[in-house]
Structures are given as structure tokens and as C-alpha cells.
Amino acid sequence: MSFINPTETADKLAVVETLYRFAAGIDLRDRDLLASAFVEDAVSDFRPAAAKAGFDYPVLEGRELIVAALSDSLAQIDTTHSVSNPRVSVEGDKAHLEAIVEAQHLPQNDHSRHYLMKNRYDVELVRRGAVWLIERVTVDNVWRTGDPGVLSGV
Incomplete structure (x- = not known):
């Protein structure tokens, strides 16, 4: 019998x-x-997923830039993100999270x-007080379907 550590x-x-x-x-x-998920100097790397979808997306550095870039690039797109299969390891005030995130994108004017x-997220986090915050997130794509032009507003 194994002991489950509540902490x-x-x-x-x-x-x-x-x-x-x-x-x-x-969403x-x-x-x-969105900003509440990141440390101030966070890094967001969607390059692996973007490359598989056929476009370039820069590494984003800093919470303000990440929030602005994601919010602005998706302003005309309705999205739903579903998180599944999270695997977490914690060592002191550092954590590593791997998860699958399904991201549906539809133009607001044409559903x-x-x-x-279907993306694989690799996330490094740090505990700040009572909350965990993302220091770095790297997103790779497992599979995709539909019209990639939706993401670029085409």
C-alpha cells in the first residue's frame, strides 16, 4: 500500500x-x-506547433508580450482549449507539467x-507564494485538421 501525500x-x-x-x-x-498564469519574464515557444502548421511564430518573452500577442492574434477567432492527460512532477518550488491540449479555432464571422x-505542452513552473506560475511553455503539435488559414485570418 502506498501513502498519498496530500501536500x-x-x-x-x-x-x-x-x-x-x-x-x-x-478562450x-x-x-x-491569462496574465495570472505567467511570471513576469516568462517565455512562450509555439514554434514547434507553428512549423507543423506551416507558419512562423516567434518565441515570446515577457508576460505582457505573451498576453498581448496571444490575445491580439486570436481576437477575431473563437477558441476552446481542453486540457487532458496532465503529468506533473514537483521538486520544492519548481514543477514540470506535460499535458495534451486540444485547441479548436473558428473565425467569429464563419463557424x-x-x-x-492537438498539441503537446511542456511547461516549467515556479511557486510564487500560494500560486504556481509558468516560467516557460513549449508547444508541439501531435496532429491537426481543418483549414490552417483560420489562424492567419485568411
Whole structure:
């Protein structure tokens, strides 16, 4: 019989909650909620996923730039992000999270078009006080379907 450490379990849930805040911030167009997921000098790297979708996307550095870039690039797109299969390891005030995130994108003016991506997220987090925050997130694509033009507004 193995012992379940309640503190470790609470930390793991709090780490996953950080990714939920990230996803909900995008879907709800809530810049404050999205910002609440990141440290000030966070790094966001969507290059692996973007390359597989056929376009360039720069590494974003800094919470303000990440929030502005994601919010602005998705301003005309309705999105839903679903997080699954989270795997978390915690060592002191550092954590590592791997998860699958399904991201559905539809132009606000034409829901007959879509672009669906199943992405693998690799996330490094740090505990700040009572919350966990993303220091670095790298997104790679597992598969995708639909019209990639949806992402570029074409």
C-alpha cells in the first residue's frame, strides 16, 4: 500500500490549475486571467506547433508580450482549449507539467470553417507564494485538421 501525500497532491492540482487559467484566459478573452498564469519574464515557444502548421511564430518573452500577442492574434477567432492527460512532477518550488491540449479555432464571422490542433505542452513552473506560475511553455503539435488559414485570418 502506498501513502498519498496530500501536500504533493495539492501542489500537482495547483500546477494543472495554472494551465487551466492559461487556457480559460485565451478562450474567455480575459487578459488578466491569462496574465495570472505567467511570471513576469516568462517565455512562450509555439514554434514547434507553428512549423507543423506551416507558419512562423516567434518565441515570446515577457508576460505582457505573451498576453498581448496571444490575445491580439486570436481576437477575431473563437477558441476552446481542453486540457487532458496532465503529468506533473514537483521538486520544492519548481514543477514540470506535460499535458495534451486540444485547441479548436473558428473565425467569429464563419463557424463553418475550423482549425483543430492537438498539441503537446511542456511547461516549467515556479511557486510564487500560494500560486504556481509558468516560467516557460513549449508547444508541439501531435496532429491537426481543418483549414490552417483560420489562424492567419485568411
